Amino acid sequence: xxxxxxxxxxxxxxxxxxxxxxxxxxxxxxxxxxxxxxxxxxxxxxxxxxxxxxxxxxxxxxxxxxxxxxxxxxxxxxxxxxxxxxxxxxxxxxxxxxxxxxxxxxxxxxxx
Numbered sequence: 001x002x003x004x005x006x007x008x009x010x011x012x013x014x015x016x017x018x019x020x021x022x023x024x025x026x027x028x029x030x031x032x033x034x035x036x037x038x039x040x041x042x043x044x045x046x047x048x049x050x051x052x053x054x055x056x057x058x059x060x061x062x063x064x065x066x067x068x069x070x071x072x073x074x075x076x077x078x079x080x081x082x083x084x085x086x087x088x089x090x091x092x093x094x095x096x097x098x099x100x101x102x103x104x105x106x107x108x109x110x111x112x
Contacts, residue, residue: 050081064095072101
């Protein structure tokens with residue numbers, strides 16, 4: 001025994017409602033698939049992380065604060081990616097090396 005109505009008009013109404021609901025579900029699935037595809041494309045197209053980071057001071061006139069390895073958890077929000085040569089020059093100019101990630105060791109920089 002089913003809980004469906006026995007008469008044709010109510011069965012047609014139920015069929016229409018189910019079709020509209022199914023259309024809404026399919027549209028929501030398509031939108032979710034689109035969002036997931038866009039998220040995946042974003043991950044694939046993300047530029048690689050920089051090898052070295054230069055942490056700058058609080059304003060644009062402040063000198064650089066520290067040099068970090070690119071994946072250092074201790075780098076501040078005011079960091080920008082730099083290349084190996086720029087990192088070596090900054091260390092040679094007296095910019096402090098991060099004590100956590102030790103970029104001077106990674107770069108083979110010998111002080112003095």
